[in-house]
Amino acid sequence: MLGSESAAAALTVRSVTTRAVLLPLDRPIATRVILIERVPLLLVDLHTEEGVTGRSYLFGFDPASTARMAEMVHHAVDIVRGEAVAPVALGKRLARATTLLGHQGLTRIAFSAIDMCAWDALARALDVPLVRLLGGEPGRVRAYNSNGLGLSDPHALGEEAAELVEEGGFEAIKIRLGRARADDDLAAIRSVRRAVGDDIILPSDYNQGLTVMDAVARGRALDDEGLHWIEEPVVHDDLAGNAKVAREIATPVQIGENFYLPSTVAEAVAIGACDYLMLDLGRIGGVTGWMQSAAIAAAGGIELSTHLFPEFSCHLLPVTPTAHWLEYMSWADPILAEPLEVRGGYVEIPSRPGAGIDWDEDAVAAYALDL
Numbered sequence: 126m127l128g129s130e131s132a133a134a135a136l137t138v139r140s141v142t143t144r145a146v147l148l149p150l151d152r153p154i155a156t157r158v159i160l161i162e163r164v165p166l167l168l169v170d171l172h173t174e175e176g177v178t179g180r181s182y183l184f185g186f187d188p189a190s191t192a193r194m195a196e197m198v199h200h201a202v203d204i205v206r207g208e209a210v211a212p213v214a215l216g217k218r219l220a221r222a223t224t225l226l227g228h229q230g231l232t233r234i235a236f237s238a239i240d241m242c243a244w245d246a247l248a249r250a251l252d253v254p255l256v257r258l259l260g261g262e263p264g265r266v267r268a269y270n271s272n273g274l275g276l277s278d279p280h281a282l283g284e285e286a287a288e289l290v291e292e293g294g295f296e297a298i299k300i301r302l303g304r305a306r307a308d309d310d311l312a313a314i315r316s317v318r319r320a321v322g323d324d325i326i327l328p329s330d331y332n333q334g335l336t337v338m339d340a341v342a343r344g345r346a347l348d349d350e351g352l353h354w355i356e357e358p359v360v361h362d363d364l365a366g367n368a369k370v371a372r373e374i375a376t377p378v379q380i381g382e383n384f385y386l387p388s389t390v391a392e393a394v395a396i397g398a399c400d401y402l403m404l405d406l407g408r409i410g411g412v413t414g415w416m417q418s419a420a421i422a423a424a425g426g427i428e429l430s431t432h433l434f435p436e437f438s439c440h441l442l443p444v445t446p447t448a449h450w451l452e453y454m455s456w457a458d459p460i461l462a463e464p465l466e467v468r469g470g471y472v473e474i475p476s477r478p479g480a481g482i483d484w485d486e487d488a489v490a491a492y493a494l495d496l
Contacts, residue, residue, distance in 0.1 A: 136177060136210035136250055141202040141239075142170040143195040145185065145494040148459050152285070155275035157303030157334025164456045165191045165494060168484060169198055171242035173210060179246030180482045181238050182457060183407050184433055192496040197235035205239070212243040212413050229385040233408060240411025241437055245479040254440065255480045259412075261443035265471040268435070268451040269297035269328060276301055279313035283320030290321050293467030297326035297353065297450065303334040307343050314350050323351065328379070328450075330356040337366040344374030354379040354401055364389075367398040377401055382432035384409060387417040394425035401449060403430040406437055419445045435465055436482050439474045460488045 146166050153162040165185035170178050183198075185191030204222045205215050219236050226232055248258040256263055270289040274282055282300070289298045300317055302310045317327065329352045335343060340358035347355070354377040359366045361383035371378040377400035384390055385408050393399055402422050409418055422429040423446035430450040431438035436457065442448040451472055458464040462483040466473040475481030 136173045136175050136246055138202065138205050138208050138210060138215075139172045139174045140206070141172065141198060141242075143198055144168045144489060145188070145191050145195065145496050146460055146489055146492040147188070147494040148456060148492055150456070152273040153275065154273065154301065155277060156301050156330070156332040157276065158332050160275075166457060166460070167191050167194050167198070167238070168460070168489065169238045169242055171202070171210075171239060171246060173246060175250070177246050177250045179210070179242035179244070179249065179479065180484070181241035181245060181411075181437065181480070182434075182482075183234060183238050184456075188494060188496065191494070193231055194234055194238075195496060197231045198238055201235045201239055210243050210246050212240050212247075212411070215243055216240060216410065216413055233385045233410060237407050237409065237411040237414065240413050241406060241480070244412040245482065249479040252478050254474065254476050254478065255412075255437070256440040256443055256474055259416075259440065259444045261440070263474045263476045264443065265468075265473050266439050266442045266448070266451045267297075268293075268295070268453040268467065268470060268472045269299055269326065270295040271299045271452045271454050274298065274300040274313075274317065276304055279304065279309045280316055282313055282316045286317040286320045286325075290325060293453070294469040295453075295467075296324075296470040297328065299328045299330060299356075299452070301332065302329050302343075302355075303331045307346050310343065311346065311350070314347070314352070318350075326353045327351065328353040328356060331358045333357045333360045333383075335359055337363070337369055340366075340370045341373045344370060344376055344378075348375040352376050356380070356403070357382070364393055364396055364398040367393075368396050371397060371399055379403055379430070381405075382408070384418075386410070387414060387421055390418045390421045394421060394427055399427070401430065402427050403432045403449075403452070405432040406434045406441075412437070412441065415441050416444075419447070423447050435472060436461070436475075437480045439465065439472045440480060443474070460485055460492060 379401040381402040428449035
């Protein structure tokens with residue numbers, strides 16, 4: 126631990142280590158477009174010449190995609206090797222070097238991982254939690270439990286819903302929708318309501334599974350069910366279609382987890398494509414991309430929630446002007462030395478240096494995925 130501003134400023138990029146793991150889910154999640162039974166994660170360690178290592182991880186979708194992510198992460202570090210660990214400057218350097226390749230998709234995902242590692246390394250060098258480096262204070266953030274309620278039997282969801290509430294004293298849980306029949310979605314919502322009561326906040330997610338007109342019809346059918354929001358009713362890049370859905374239904378529409386660029390956030394806000402925004406650190410450009418996008422959301426008066434990566438995301442909500450909800454998913458817990466703590470529906474922000482991520486090396490070895 127270097128422990129001084131001058132030492133943190135002196136950090137330089139040396140190399141990167143990537144390792145893949147395949148983690149089981151306690152509750153497989155069936156969505157309109159995918160069944161998630163096991164989670165591939167790419168663990169990223171950015172090493173500096175000064176001995177400080179910054180850590181992050183990526184959600185790999187599937188083993189083949191995880192391998193491509195690893196290749197891009199290594200390529201990106203080759204570009205910035207020997208440069209100062211200054212996240213904004215590194216992002217500009219990487220963007221210039223990959224202009225012809227493009228700034229979305231795997232390129233942006235790799236940049237996001239490096240950005241998170243860089244911020245983590247700087248906070249570790251200063252011996253402060255990331256939230257403090259960003260101008261906030263450790264504390265706690267409001268979270269909803271997103272670890273279940275997939276497209277299973279709509280009449281059998283009540284017990285699972287009650288478990289999700291109980292696990293961390295949650296006051297909000299997310300339900301996935303998108304069954305073949307709209308009546309079955311309605312039955313699923315009502316089954317959950319009977320089990321947990323009307324006081325539990327219930328956001329929902331269609332996972333981009335509907336056409337625009339189907340989304341309008343289903344949204345109207347669900348407008349009286351008290352859903353906190355309907356997430357990604359149609360494909361994420363159809364901003365005009367999302368705007369139509371948001372205009373036509375009463376339930377708030379939330380989109381953004383698949384956005385790669387702050388400029389897309391600005392466009393979505395400008396055309397009224399949503400009522401709420403949620404962003405994914407692994408796509409939007411890591412901590413730097415989040416902060417840029419949070420300013421845009423704030424200018425538009427749009428409340429902003431997180432998607433995945435709760436270990437990093439909990440440090441960002443306290444410095445987000447229009448902070449809304451933290452999506453809590455415990456997917457990475459099996460390979461973390463100290464998983465996040467949840468009490469009374471709030472995630473406790475770790476006071477450890479950086480984002481507070483360290484690997485449980487025995488677990489990493491046990492769940493290793495050969496790329």
